[in-house]
Amino acid sequence: MVTTTAASRTYGSHPGPWAVAHRGGMGLAPENTLLAFERAAGLGLTYLETDVRVTADGVPLAFHDRTLDRITDLRGPVASRTWAQISKARVHGTEPVLPLEDLLGSFPDACVSVDVKEARAVRPLVATIRRTGAAGRVCVAGGWDGWLAAVSGACGPALTTALGWRALTALVSAARTGVRPPRWIAGAADFAHVGLAYGRLPVLEDPLITARLVGMADELGIGVVAWTVDDAPTVHRLVDAGVAGVISDRPDVLREVLVARDLWTPPHARLFRPALREAATR
Numbered sequence: 001m002v003t004t005t006a007a008s009r010t011y012g013s014h015p016g017p018w019a020v021a022h023r024g025g026m027g028l029a030p031e032n033t034l035l036a037f038e039r040a041a042g043l044g045l046t047y048l049e050t051d052v053r054v055t056a057d058g059v060p061l062a063f064h065d066r067t068l069d070r071i072t073d074l075r076g077p078v079a080s081r082t083w084a085q086i087s088k089a090r091v092h093g094t095e096p097v098l099p100l101e102d103l104l105g106s107f108p109d110a111c112v113s114v115d116v117k118e119a120r121a122v123r124p125l126v127a128t129i130r131r132t133g134a135a136g137r138v139c140v141a142g143g144w145d146g147w148l149a150a151v152s153g154a155c156g157p158a159l160t161t162a163l164g165w166r167a168l169t170a171l172v173s174a175a176r177t178g179v180r181p182p183r184w185i186a187g188a189a190d191f192a193h194v195g196l197a198y199g200r201l202p203v204l205e206d207p208l209i210t211a212r213l214v215g216m217a218d219e220l221g222i223g224v225v226a227w228t229v230d231d232a233p234t235v236h237r238l239v240d241a242g243v244a245g246v247i248s249d250r251p252d253v254l255r256e257v258l259v260a261r262d263l264w265t266p267p268h269a270r271l272f273r274p275a276l277r278e279a280a281t282r
Contacts, residue, residue, distance in 0.1 A: 008136040011111045011160040012190060012223070015265050018245035019254035020047040020113060022228050023064060027249035031071065032062040033095035034106065040251045041107060046267050048107065049247050051115040051142070052100055052125050059083040060100040060124040064117070072097065079120070100125070104132045109267070115142025122147055126154040135159045141193045161189040163222070168192055172203055175213035186220040191244060193225045204238065214242045232257050239263070
């Protein structure tokens, strides 16, 4: 497992493998909502995963899609609506959209992985991380290398990063072909968030490729975090392969596997700050 070096960093410093709630655990509650994150925290997960999109007036949201259409009762791009408009929307008709700042504030002891979905999210994300003092417990992922480097450069060494798309593609290609990965990847990030497959190309679905990729990443000083894994047999296999963490829509399944393997570490701090619920659902 990768160990962190920044004195103020907590992301990645816990015993692993970690159970990471994908979009808060969207198999148990509407995705990227306070309810989803509450349920994951209630199960004892200390690692949460979300995405960032930005409203027309610059408010970063815990939101995956470019548009509001799929999961809310509004239509159109997130970037075309103000926060005042989006705050009235409901995810799957029930839950309000969650500002990223409220997520970080509502779970002050949780580590949060944030997928940077667009270049225009970089500056608002940096401002939010700085304002909440959350750099030490945040990992930025899921974007182009330059976007992630910009966030890291602005937030300082306490922030954790995953490989950007260019570096990740190089690592995955090396694992699939069995060739040595380029050395420039070493030091590029702390983690690699790797999918089970990319389109029709298996990656972590294939045990041979999984073994290669985890071994290559380990030599480069990079921990592999697998996504999105919802069934217990695959979680068992990936844990056996040595992944640093597993991202899942089913945090309950992850918890059961880690408990069964005596790898579950109960949280020692209160993860959720109930006093912030009113602000988080405003």
